[in-house]
Amino acid sequence: MKITLKDGSVREYDKSMSVYEIASDISEGLARVAMAGEVNGEVVDLRTVVSEDCELNILTFQDEGGKDTFRHTSSHILAQAVKRLYPETKLAIGPAIADGFYYDVDRDIPFTTEDLEKIEKEMKKIVKEALPVESFTLPREEAIALMKEKEEPYKVELIEDLPEDAIISFYKQGEFTDLCAGPHLMNTKTVKAFKLTSLAGAYWRGNEKNKMLTRIYGTSFTKKADLDEYLERLEEAKKRDHRKLGKELGLFMLREEGPGFPFFLPKGMALKNALLEYWREIHTKNGYVEISTPIMLSRHLWETSGHWDHYKENMYTTVIDEQDFAVKPMNCPGGILVYESEPRSYRDLPIRMGELGIVHRHEKSGQMHGLMRVRCFTQDDAHIFMTPEQVKDEIKGVATLIDEVYKMFGFKYHVELSTRPEDSMGSDEDWELATDALRDALDSLGMDYVVNEGDGAFYGPKIDFHLEDSIGRTWQCGTIQLDFQLPLRFNLEYTGADGEKHRPIMIHRVAFGSIERFIGILIEHFAGAFPTWLAPVQVKVLPISDKHLEYGEKVYAALKDAGIRVEIDTRAEKIGYKIREAQMQKIPYMLVVGAKEEEEGKVSVRSRFAGDEGQKCLKDFLCDLKKEISGKIRRSMESKE
Incomplete structure (x- = not known):
C-alpha cells in the first residue's frame, strides 16, 4: 500500500500497519511526540490500522x-x-x-x-x-x-x-x-x-x-x-477582565432589570462615540454611504429573507395590528429594502451601504458574558451590491479595510474561509461560485487562511477574521459573507449595459462585529489604558492647592474649547493623592499646575507613557496632543517623545 505524507512524499508497505508504526518508521522522534493521525482528512487514534492507500498526517501537540x-x-x-x-x-x-x-x-x-x-x-x-x-x-x-x-x-x-x-x-x-x-x-x-x-x-x-x-x-x-x-x-x-475594569473606570454597567442589555455610562459613551467617529471616517474614505433602517419589521420580510425559518428561535417577536413582527436580529433585510427603493443601473454599482444598526438576539442566560455576549448590540454592518465582475475587487477592498482597522489597534489576526453549512439555502452551483470567489480574492491578496468546513452562514460562505490580543487570546470579529441567495429571494435587479435586467450579488460585512463586544475586547487588550485618541478622559488638570484653582480652570477651559476630553480635580487633596488617582483611572495625561506654572503660563506634564515630561507651554502641549489624537498615534510605555 502507498502512504502519501503531508510533505508529498510516498512510503510503500507490503502489510497493514498502525498509524503509530508508520510514525515510528518515519522517525523514532516523531513517534515519541505523536498524539494522533489524520487519515484522508479524518483524525484517528495512533492505534488505528491502515490497510490501503491513503493520505496520512502524523499529528503532534502543535497540530489542532x-x-x-x-x-x-x-x-x-x-x-x-x-x-x-x-x-x-x-x-x-x-x-x-x-x-x-x-x-x-x-x-x-x-x-x-x-x-x-x-x-x-x-x-x-x-x-x-x-x-x-x-x-x-x-x-x-x-x-x-x-x-x-x-x-x-x-x-x-x-x-x-x-x-x-x-x-x-x-x-x-x-x-x-x-x-x-x-x-x-x-x-x-x-x-x-x-x-x-x-x-x-x-x-x-x-x-x-x-x-x-x-x-x-x-x-x-x-x-x-x-x-x-x-x-x-x-x-x-x-x-484585565472587562467587567472588572468597566466598573472601576465607569464605562458601563449591567443590571438585573435588563439581563444582556448593557448600560453605557458617560465615559463609556465617550469611548463608544470615538470608535463610531473612526468608523464613519474610514467608511467615508472608502466610498460608503450611511443608512439607518427600522428596528422592527414584519414577519413577511423575515420569511422572505429566510430568517423566520432558520433563525426564529433567536428572534424577539410581537404582534402589531394583528400582524406578526420581529425585532431585527440582523440589518441585511432592511438594507435590501433600501436597495429596492429606486431603480438601479450597472452605472450605480457597486453601492456600499454602511449601517450602525442596533440588533437584538435572544441568548440563553447561561451564555451571556459582560459585553462579549449580550442580547442587544450595535453591529457595524455594511452591505455591498455589485455586478459579478466587481466581486473580487470588492472583497479585496473589504479585506484591506478590515486589515487597516485591526492594525490601528495593534491587533494581529488570522483568517478562516468558512464553507457551506448543513442548514443552508441555495443551489450547489451558487455556493461553489461564491466560495471560489472568496478563495480567489484571498489568494490574490496573498493572505494566509485556513478552511473551516461547514461554518458558513445559511445564505452564503464567509471569510472570518480572528484577531489576537496583547496576551495572545483570539477573538472572531470581522467577517465578509458573499450572498447569492438574498438578492434572489427578494428579486433584486439592476439594468445592465445591454439594457436587460440582471441580478446583483451582495456582500455582508462587519469590521468591529458587535461594537459592544469590540469595546470589551479593547478594554482587555489595553487593560483599560486606551490610546489617547480613544481614552474617555484624555487629560486631567491637577491644581496643587485651592490657590491655583483659578489657573487650573483656565487650563481646563482652554483644553475643553480645543475639543479635548478633559477633567479637573478640584478636591482639597494632596497632589500626590490626585496623581495616584488619575493613574488608577489610566488617564493618558495629567497637567499639574501650581504657583510656578501659573507665573510662567505653563503646565507640568505627567504622562502614562513616560512619567514626568517636564514643564511645557500650554499652547505647545495642546499642539502636540492634537497631533497625537488626530494621527491616532499609540504611544508605548517606553516612548520618551
Whole structure:
C-alpha cells in the first residue's frame, strides 16, 4: 500500500500497519511526540490500522487535531478521578475545547475548589499508573445495558438517541470505561502537565429546561513550562477582565432589570462615540454611504429573507395590528429594502451601504458574558451590491479595510474561509461560485487562511477574521459573507449595459462585529489604558492647592474649547493623592499646575507613557496632543517623545 505524507512524499508497505508504526518508521522522534493521525482528512487514534492507500498526517501537540486528542484524553482522566473519589457522580460529556477541556457531571453535593485539588491529586496518580487506553465497540442494545449496569443515565440517553443499527464506540483505561467516539492517546502517562481551572453550571445538552450540571474546566500541556505560561496568562486575563475594569473606570454597567442589555455610562459613551467617529471616517474614505433602517419589521420580510425559518428561535417577536413582527436580529433585510427603493443601473454599482444598526438576539442566560455576549448590540454592518465582475475587487477592498482597522489597534489576526453549512439555502452551483470567489480574492491578496468546513452562514460562505490580543487570546470579529441567495429571494435587479435586467450579488460585512463586544475586547487588550485618541478622559488638570484653582480652570477651559476630553480635580487633596488617582483611572495625561506654572503660563506634564515630561507651554502641549489624537498615534510605555 502507498502512504502519501503531508510533505508529498510516498512510503510503500507490503502489510497493514498502525498509524503509530508508520510514525515510528518515519522517525523514532516523531513517534515519541505523536498524539494522533489524520487519515484522508479524518483524525484517528495512533492505534488505528491502515490497510490501503491513503493520505496520512502524523499529528503532534502543535497540530489542532493532536492538541484536541491530548486534551480529550485529559478529560477522561478527570472523569476517572471523579468516579474514584465520588463514585455516586453521574457523567455527562467531556470534550476538548479551545485552551483545554471540561467534563459535565451530576452530583447531589456541589463540588468546591477544595474538591478540585483532590481530583487533581487523583489525576496525577492515574497518569503515574500509565494505564493503556483501549477502544472497543458494542451493538446498541449491549451498549445501553453496559451503561445501565454502570448507572450512567446520561450516557444511556445519548446512546438511545442513536439509530438502532449503530455500533457504539467506548474507551477503557484501567477500571474506567466511557462512551466515546475518540480519538485518544495510547496511554495516560503522556498527560503530565495539567490544571483544573474552574467550576461552572451547565444545562444538560444545553437546554435550560434540563437539569443543571456541574462543569469542571481544566487545561493540559505536554510541558510544565507551557502550562505555567498559560496559567500566568490566565492571571493576567483576570486583571484585565472587562467587567472588572468597566466598573472601576465607569464605562458601563449591567443590571438585573435588563439581563444582556448593557448600560453605557458617560465615559463609556465617550469611548463608544470615538470608535463610531473612526468608523464613519474610514467608511467615508472608502466610498460608503450611511443608512439607518427600522428596528422592527414584519414577519413577511423575515420569511422572505429566510430568517423566520432558520433563525426564529433567536428572534424577539410581537404582534402589531394583528400582524406578526420581529425585532431585527440582523440589518441585511432592511438594507435590501433600501436597495429596492429606486431603480438601479450597472452605472450605480457597486453601492456600499454602511449601517450602525442596533440588533437584538435572544441568548440563553447561561451564555451571556459582560459585553462579549449580550442580547442587544450595535453591529457595524455594511452591505455591498455589485455586478459579478466587481466581486473580487470588492472583497479585496473589504479585506484591506478590515486589515487597516485591526492594525490601528495593534491587533494581529488570522483568517478562516468558512464553507457551506448543513442548514443552508441555495443551489450547489451558487455556493461553489461564491466560495471560489472568496478563495480567489484571498489568494490574490496573498493572505494566509485556513478552511473551516461547514461554518458558513445559511445564505452564503464567509471569510472570518480572528484577531489576537496583547496576551495572545483570539477573538472572531470581522467577517465578509458573499450572498447569492438574498438578492434572489427578494428579486433584486439592476439594468445592465445591454439594457436587460440582471441580478446583483451582495456582500455582508462587519469590521468591529458587535461594537459592544469590540469595546470589551479593547478594554482587555489595553487593560483599560486606551490610546489617547480613544481614552474617555484624555487629560486631567491637577491644581496643587485651592490657590491655583483659578489657573487650573483656565487650563481646563482652554483644553475643553480645543475639543479635548478633559477633567479637573478640584478636591482639597494632596497632589500626590490626585496623581495616584488619575493613574488608577489610566488617564493618558495629567497637567499639574501650581504657583510656578501659573507665573510662567505653563503646565507640568505627567504622562502614562513616560512619567514626568517636564514643564511645557500650554499652547505647545495642546499642539502636540492634537497631533497625537488626530494621527491616532499609540504611544508605548517606553516612548520618551
